[in-house]
Amino acid sequence: MGLSFLTPMLLAGAALVAVPVVLHLLMKRRPVKLDFPALRFLRHKAAANRRQLRLSHLLLLLLRMAALALLALALARPTLRGAGWLADGEGPVAAVLVVDTAPRMLLVEANETRLENAAALAKMLLAKLPPTSQVAVVDTTGGIATFSPTVAAAATRIDRLAGATPSLTLAAAMAAGYKLLATVPDRHREMYVFTDCSHGAWDGQAPQELSAAHPDISLVYIDVGARNPQNFAIDSVDVTGDLLAAGTPLALTAATSRAGPDANRDIAVEMLGDDGRYTRRAIKRCSWKSGAVGQVAFEISGLEPGVRQGRVILEGSDALEADNVRYFTVEVGSPARVLVAAPAPAQATGRCVMQAIAPASLRKAGKARFEATLQDVAQLEAVPWDGYEGMVLVDPPPLPVRTWDLLWQWVAGGKGLVVWLGPQAADAGRFNSDAAQKVLGGKIVRVWRSPDDANFLAPASLDHPVLAAFRRVGDAVPWQDFPVHRHWEFQPNEAAPGAAGEAVAAIPVAAYRNGLPAILEHRVGQGTVITITTPVSQSAGDPAAWNTLATGFEPWPFVMLANETLLHSIDTADDRNVLAGTPAVMHLERRDIASAFVRTPAGDDFPVAVDQRRGTITVTATQMPGNYVLRSGGAVGGITKGFSANLVSAATDTLRLSEPALAATFGEGRKLAATEAELVRDVKLERVGTELSGWIILLAAAAMAGDWIVANRFYAPRDDAQPPTATTAGFSPAAVVPPSPRTPPPLPGTPPPLPTMEEVGA
């Protein structure tokens, strides 16, 4: 904020303040002269009166000087603006137009999208810029910010703006704009931010800090947001477990929200077929409440093995198409082969795990997730492990170093290992070999005992994929019904990065109520080791049982936990559902594949390279929301993978910020133009500033009025208001003529006029 003058030359007029001084000295108005016989009564106060007169003169002089100085100031047209002193209202400027191009800007209101509205205002703005101005258009797609060669080129760039997956926040785009403006310090710099003032655009952003850091750059926000949007939104789709066993139904939960009046609208789930077409598998009628969020759950069964993609779609159309569909990808596999190694008698000690991961009924029906093989842990090396994708060590005793080494190599190759520690570990010193610690990511320390039922599994959050399945139940999981009387205290290794940049320490996933780790995860190469610090190898009647996880009443939490830990450990951790714009990493089981092709939602194919060392394919071009298919090696003998890219919810969150929230976001004193007129006003305000002439003229008028009042108080009018002076001889002839309008009216009680008398001498 600074003060500048549109016509600074006229400031020289302030020198005219010398005029009243000279006039005051040369042409001091004389007081009214009157005869007055009773002068004796005034004399003794004369000195004080004279001082007061002198003060009055000074006041009068100052008022006149102030009036002149203020007039000169007003003529110089002082302006208050944020542009500083150098700005010239008509000179070329450097302007950056930051336009939000997130999909929510495609919201239609009054037959135009927010982006079209922004483009129209932007072009109007460009038309008003001085011709040789430098203009840059910065959007949120993350392109390089640079000045357009001409204003016309910038206008063309505006025309080409389209809604796209944002890779920058609006604040980040502003930062890029500020950086660009910093390269032209000599010009008057302006930034215009076209925004829909939505939560999606500004939540968590602090643009006022940016603008505060650049006080010399004029900033105007242009509000192109919808005032009364009518929109149905599918905010997200939650796929619980994107790796499904054959025959397992797919559970989907769609989060919805509504802007506008209450309404009913259908939501459907469609699966992508091999022919590239979507087939409807479920539809639900939903009641959409104004301003409220909702959830719609679907269960899709009968999915064939392989990568399956689909979408949740809103029936019909609304003001914003971008949030009417969400995509998902799941992988339906044949039952994974796993080896369950339990101490002798393996049939007894491994029974709980076997029943949990591969119940006999499902095995017979061919719907089991896992094809499990029970093995005595002492004979672990007797069977080849190559055909297995995962292994469960139930209450393992101290194993030979060689066995641990083999396990490490096996897991690092992309396999999964779940270890349920128990009493067989017995001697911590023997158990904690270096090789064991290398596999488990830590060591056991001692056995914790809780004789009463006070200790049980108490996960602090359900964020980890192992626990994701419990989200549907939430706090209703009855962990307290399955007390844990004993468990191993597991101490993860020192958390230092390994030589290959891999973590060597296990990470706690869930804890007991006493705060000690219950479940730990350790990444080993491409594989995963999950360690649970209490066993499930003991029978229900065993008085020395460490817990009742598997032997309590209806132990469904244990069943889920056994399945989820095993699933997680053998999962290849492909990125099957990613946010649009973020890279998706796919893992290849085969190392003989050199390249692959990705088919985008638009139907285009492009090749992607395979990271041979890691055995992964990374797809970075995921800006377009939809289902992507990755193929290599042809239809026979090749591989097929896929992933879905969805817009981040902020990209479609059109909910408008409240006025206080806007004030907090943009800072006080922001300029937020919503219409062309307001924009013109704000631009003028920033470029030309607020003229203060009116106020100063008002002050000058006040000074003049003060001058008039003071002058009239001290000086009677010079010529015409002289009161009748005393006659020097009897009655004067004037005394009897009718009073002129200037003569003061006679006082009440004045005696009637007497007849005229001639001069005494006449």
Added chain:
Amino acid sequence: MVRAVEEYLKPEVVRQIARLDLRAQFIVKGFLQGLHASPYQGFSVEFSEHRRYAPGDDPKDIDWLVYAKTDKHYIKKFEAETNITGYLAIDTSASMAYTYRQRLSKLDYSISLAAALCWLMVHQQDPCGLLVFDEKLHASLPARSKRSQIAQVLSVLAKVKPSGKTDIARSLVQIAAMLRHRSLVMIFSDLLADPDPIRDALLRLRHRGHDVILFHVLDEAEVKFPFQGMVEFTEPEALDQLVVDADAARGEYVASVAAFREDYRRTCFHAGIDYVPLDTSMQFDRALMEYLVSRRNRF
């Protein structure tokens, strides 16, 4: 001369004074006598009463016949004749010519008042004379009770030209020396001079046995000080000048004038002098009426 009479006693004025006469008669018995029904006792043909002798009484007034009959000393008292000699003493200094926005200057106001009083006295057969002074006594008319006396008095007053300084004290001393019989001296002045000598002169006049009425005539502007802004005042007699901020000086001035008048009022009260403060905005017939009524009530 006739003109002068008409000027000061034009029909409206006479009508007012006649009304004054009627009203006065209504209020007290014989308003014309009311002016001076009077303290003069002594040489008269009309017996009034007997009174016990008290020390201090003149022994020549003792009625020896009553003493012979009663063996007690009685004083014989007579009602004096109501006729009394009145003198109109008018200040004609330059300051008396002043008026700010009234039609009458202080002198005009005084003359009008004096003319009315003269008319009253002559109509009750009282001799009335005129004394005109400024720095000294410079014109006079002997007291007569003829009807033509009014015209003569007004003739002299009409020729008066206010000028020069005033010396009221000196003039009053002259008057006191000049009047050999006890008289009613009616003084018309603005008293704008050093008050101490004037006080002394008034006391001297009173001491000589004269009844004194002091009409203190000021201009309305001199009492209320209605000026505004910066004014350069010139004193008409001494020609002194003073520039003042009238608005700032008003309060102080009005208080000074009020104190000045109060000072005279107190002095006159103690000396048995009737002090009549007037300003030229007051209707003189009403002022005269009020004064006469109050005077009548006192006697």
